[in-house]
Amino acid sequence: MVSFIFRRLVSGVVVLFVVSTLTFFLLYFSATSVARNILGESATQAQVQLKETELGLDQPLVSRYLSWLGGVVQGDFGVSWFTSQPVVGSILxxxxxxxxxxxxxxxxxxxxxxxxGVAAAVRRGWIDRLLQIVSIGASAxxxxxxxxxxxTVLAIQLRIFPATGYVPMNQDFGGWLASIALPILALAxxxxASTAQQVRSAVINVLSRDYVRTLRSRGLAPREILFRHVLRGAAPAGLTVLSLQFIGMLGGVVVIEQIFALPGMGFLALQSTTQGDMPVLMGVVVYIVIIVVIVNLLVDLAVGWLNPKARVS
Structure with a gap:
């Protein structure tokens, strides 16, 4: 298990390094005049050049990257070019x-x-057909x-939930639940729908295996077979799908936060991209990759615990 965790950690560090490096060079190659964006169109060329020198944009790209990487290794992501606030504080x-x-x-x-998914796999019939129809519709x-x-329906017409805004949990727990209810429902x-379809397929696959038929022939109760054996065999597929859903949500939340005016990472990423605020955008990328690596590690550990063969694959 220790070597299994070590391999996953090493691969996670490699992924973090590759993604952050590629993102850094792609952003700077495609960047426009950030100094002009900061100072405005009325600034003179001399002022723009002075600002570029202040931001270090007159240095070679490799030197800028090594300077940024050295700061990141020490936990220093720099400050925002537009607000002068520490990047770490803005992200946290x-x-x-x-x-x-x-x-x-x-x-x-x-x-x-x-x-x-379990109900559709075990009961089949109309529940199974309904799940497949709903899954296709929800995914489309x-x-x-x-x-x-x-x-439109729940906030504007029925006024059950607030349409926009965010209330911190430490200020008002009820207000916090109300402010995130619609975003959660929109993502969920x-x-x-898609995860239930995958769980259904995994459960059907496990139910058709020989060891399940053997358990039935020995007279074990169907409920015991389902919850102690079938779900354990189908869990790795479900966990893998959920990890992919989590990664996809980190991208989809950008649009959701814009619609509901939520001050989250997605809103910060979009704002920094529009402005060309490279330190903030790179900080967001690094934090998101770290979260993805941690989630994948936890899923791999769970799959390895459920299926010991996965540890040596």
Whole structure:
């Protein structure tokens, strides 16, 4: 198990290094005049050049990258070019908003998808057909369309939930739940539908295996076979799908946060991209990759615990 964890950690570090390096060079090669964006169109060329020198943009690209990488290794991501605020502080101030939405969505999707997928695999019939129809429909509708419909119906017409805004959990727990309810629902509909379909397929596959037939022939109760053996065999497939859903949500939350005016990582990433605020954008990329690596590591550990053969694969 120790070597298994070590291999996953090493691969995670390699992924983090490769993604951050490629992102850095791609951003700087495609960047426009950031100094001009900061100073405005009325600034003179001399002022623009002075600002570029102040930001270090007159240095060779490799030197800038090594300087940035050295700071990141020490935990220093620099400061925003537009607000002069530390990048780490800006990210940590918005990270709870995004993680609360994504993690709550994943938990809801895991519970509902497992219940629906198992019911469709065991009962079959109309439940199975209905799940497949709903899965196709939910996967075909973009998340922003679902979000707009939810805002129109539940927030504007029925006034059950607030349409926009975010309330921190430490200020008002009820207000926090109300502010993230619609974003979670918008993300969860598609996640539940697609994950339930994968859970259904995994459970059907496990039910057809020889050891399940052997357990039935020995007279074990169907409930015991399902919960002690079948679900354990089908869990790795479900966990893998959920990890992919989590990664996809980190990208999809950019649009959701814009629709619901949530001060999260997605909003920060879009704002820094529009402005050309490279230190903030690189900080967001690094943090997102770290989160993805941690999630993948946890999923690999869970799969390795459920299926010991996965540890040596």
């Amino acid at each position: 101030g918005r990270l709870p908003t995004t993680l609360s939405i994504v993690l709550a969505t994943i938990v809801i999707a895991a519970v509902l998808a497992t219940l629906l 509708v973009p998340q922003f369309v679902v979000a707009i419909v939810l805002v 509909i598609g996640a539940v």
